[in-house]
Amino acid sequence: MARYLLRRTAQAAFVLWAAFTVAYVLLQLLPGDSILIKFQNPELGLSPRQIQEIRAYYGGDVSPLESYATTLLGFLRGGFGYSIDTGTPVVERLAEALPATAVLAGSGFLLAVLIAVVIAFAAGHSRTSWIRGALLAVPSLFVSVPVFWLGILLIQVFSFRLGLVPVIGGSALQQLVLPVLTLAVPIAAPIAQVLARSIDRVQAQAFVPVVAAKGASRWWILWRHVARNAALPALTVAGVTFGELIAGSVVTETVFGRNGIGRLTEQAVNAQDTPVMLAVVVLAAAVFVLVNFAVDVLFPVLDPRLRAVTG
């Protein structure tokens, strides 16, 4: 087990480094320049020489390799540099934005899993074929709904028409409901699809009639025997879709005017604030790596057959 963990940690470190490097290179290749965007504004009345000095101050004139090395070292020490847009440390801006997004993404993910489980188990339990068919069609519908459209639609219906959730003001919880729903729906879809198929497959296995022959009801079989066997593929998908949460939160936070990592990303992109973008990419990669690491560790807990292999 120790060797397995060591190997996985090394893999995670490599993925993070690769994400950092690719993001760094791509951001360097971008045409335009954050310093120019900010200081070339004629209103500021800066001379080209002054701009040149500012560039030097921000470290814009060192060789690309040197700059890469400095930035990487900085990241390793936990320093993400300074935002060019606001001049504040990137760490501070991230720390400010992170809690809101963590709450949004966390609840969105939990709701997505809940929706997926309800749909998949209802379909697995149902013996009426049209109900089953209808339930199994729901995820396909979900997956084809664009996040921004769903967000606007929800605001229209629940806030303006029905007046259930205030658009401005309202408690923290009220402000959270619609964004969480918007974020959860498209993520629930693939999890539900995989879980439903997985339940079908497990229900066709030979041990199921044996449990029934002990006198178990359909629900007992589904919940106590099929569920845990069917969870593994769904878990993998859940881990992968976690990445979509980050992309989803950009749109959701923008549509609902919430502060958070998504909003920060949007602002950073507009301002070509390279240090912030780089930090966001690495943060997203870190979350993704951690979640999938957790999924892999969870596998042997759920399925004893995998314990021997990883040991």
Add this chain to the structure above:
Amino acid sequence: MSLLDIRDLAVSYGGRPAVRGISFSVEPKEVVALVGESGSGKSTTAHAIMGLLPPGGTVDGGRILLGDADLTSWSSRRMESVRGTRIGLVPQDPANSLNPVKTIGAQIGEVFRLHGRGDRRTIRRRVVELLARVGLSDPETRARQYPHELSGGMRQRVLIAIAIALEPQLIIADEPTSALDVTVQRRILDLIDDLRAEFGTAVLLVTHDLGVAAARSDRLVVMKDGLVEEEGPTSAVIADPRAGYTARLLDDAPALSAREFRTAEPGGRGPAVVVRDLVKEFRTGRRPFRAVDGVSFEVAAGTTHALVGESGSGKTTTARMVARFAEPTSGTVEIPGAGPGRLFRRHVQLVYQNPYGSLDPRQSIAEIVEEPLRNFRLGDRAARRTRVTELLERVALPRDVAGRRPRELSGGQRQRVAIARALAAGPEVLVLDEAVSALDVTVQAQILDLLERLQRDLGLTYLFISHDLAVVRQISHTISVMNEGRIVESGTTRQVFTDPCHPYTRELLAAIPEPVR
């Protein structure tokens, strides 16, 4: 009053009848064997009694009386109270019949929990008692283990423990030993016999194996195409079958037929396969595992040599090395006349056990049989087509199967296709890996006849891998008995069967279910 009384039972799957009005009964403490080939409706009958027909299956008519209750009129909720308490099930396939993610103890204890028998402590005690009763050593440890940590035989014991946990009046054993080695099969059947004597449980033994049925039952019910062909006391049916179908089953069952041993005519063609000190090691964890450990044998050209053994004996690994699908760790395989590289496959071909998995479902039969000819660029299109027709004729398949797909064919027909494909490139050696094990007895007998005829006509040499001694007795000239990677005994078929030297061979032979006839 009978314990179980089936009257005019009819079952269908989506309108297609599977059981067409059958009647029979099971008396208390009696063992009734329900015998038939695949598709006879015997398993459907068993499932119908438990109310566990697969989706699409419906009981169309008739009655299933358990005591004086008609189960066909019961709701599924009410059936749940009968399952496990009054009827127990021992399933077919011990490898997949236990939930892989739950402990053995939890799965046995579940029966008590489902029917509210006893608290946690009592259940735990009963579980350990049951595990000990079905003959598992160290029951406390077993209760904490998971199914994959147990062998097939041990798992079947666990499944029997589940079936007898609440001491039901009737146990339905659905092919309980078909997936097990013969020696294990014997011990499991003995265990069921013991428990029956102890608890006074009646057993409905569903099996395709007439040998097992004849040796273990009081009465026989022979089924074919959803109907009962013959019913009566086992000894009477075996001694004097009234239905023609029963007589044919008895004739085809290799364990029961008293055929002559095959003897090799001295052809003087020399050996076709020479295996010397073959060793195969697999790396698993720290120390290497020796699957094959110094195996040597020769097969005379034009004869059949059988490698017999139970699962894990190394027979299939040996076969794979002979057919060059695996590289030996040390030792040699000499096949005189075989070319190097790909040309080797023109000389040596393999026929697999599973006729369902070894044919590409998307190809037509003609394409499947033609493929080796295309691979070796033998003949032009017209010549290949003629060759395919000739090959299909040789394996006695009707001409019109050429355009069909594998799924439209029966298991026996598919195995004929696999044989035709193996013969396409004109090989001299065929390695047959459990080639008839998945087939019904009558089909098995036909395929064995076909193999014998092909050997005679084409002068083929067979290396025949099997766990089934009865089949081996019929087809082979010489035998090597394998156990734990080594050959423990070898000789002509007559020698091995009439005068076995090694204790393991004797145990194997004694385990063949042989009725008094």
